[in-house]
Amino acid sequence: MTSTDPAPRPPVRPTRQRRAVAAALAGFDDFRSAQEIHDLISRQGESVGLATVYRTLATLAEAGEVDMLRNEDGEAIWRSCSDTHHHHLVCRTCGATVEVEGPAVERWTNAIATEHGYADISHTLEIFGTCPACR
Amino acid sequence: MTSTDPAPRPPVRPTRQRRAVAAALAGFDDFRSAQEIHDLISRQGESVGLATVYRTLATLAEAGEVDMLRNEDGEAIWRSCSDTHHHHLVCRTCGATVEVEGPAVERWTNAIATEHGYADISHTLEIFGTCPACR
DNA sequence: CGGTGGTTTGACAATCGTTCTCACCAACTC
C-alpha cells in the first residue's frame, strides 16, 4: 500500500443510462433481478446495455441507495430502499415486501460477535412468509 | 394434490460416493463450496464425479443433515450441522464458523411477521465478521 | 470552437457455478 493513495474517488455523472435505471427502480417496490430491470427499461423505450445496468446497480448498492439480496437460487435481486439500516419481510408468493427495523437484533448480533472475538461485523437477515393477500 | 399421494420417497442407498461425501464433510467444520469438497475427496484418493457431489449435497441439505448458505458472491457453501435451528457467525477471511442460537431473534421475527399478517414464516440470518485469528 | 484526457458505454466474448443428458452400472426382486 503506497502512502500516496488519496482515495481517487471518481465523480459519478448522471448520464442518461443511470437516470433510466433510477427511473426503473422507482417504478416498483418489490425485488427484481438485473435482467428484469433491463427489460423494464427497454419496454419504456430507453435502450441501456445489460452490462451498464449491472454496473449501475452495483454502484447504487455501494452507495447504499438500493438493497441487493439473493433469492433462493442465488440470483441477485434489487430494489430501491430507505437510507436507514433495515431488513425485509418478503412474501414468498408475490414478492410483496415490507421494510422492518429491529434495533434489538442489531444489538444482539454485535454482542454475539464481540463475545466470540469477531470484529468488523455485518449481517444479513431476511424474513420470508406468505402475505395476507396470498393466503 | 391427489389424495393418493403417499410421498413416494425413494430409498437413499449408502453408496461408496455418498459415503465419501459424508466423510469429507466430517473432515472440516467451516463452510466449503461444492468444488472444494470435490477436490477434498479427490485428494483423499477417492473418485466421485462433481455432479454426484452436487446431487448428494442437495439430498443431505434436504434431509437437514447439512447447512447450505450463500456467500457474498452467491455461491452455495455447505457444512454438516447440528440438528437444532441455529445461525452462523462466519469469518469473512478464513471461513471459521461458530453456530449461534438466538431465541429472542426467533421470537422477534415471528412477532414482526404476524403483526404484518404474514403466515408460514421462515428466515435467514447470518453474521459475518473477522475472527480473532485473522485480525 | 477544436483539442484533450478521463469516464462511460455497448456489443460481445469469457467465466464459472450449477444443472441436464444419457449411456452405462449396481443392487434388489422374482
Place this chain on the structure above:
DNA sequence: GAGTTGGTGAGAACGATTGTCAAACCACCG
C-alpha cells in the same frame, strides 16, 4: 439371470455475471 429402478460420470448445456476494448461522451482549457 432377466427385468426394474435408482445411482453415477463425463461432458454438454445453461444462465447469471463480469471482462474486454474500441468508440462515444463530457467537462474543461485555451
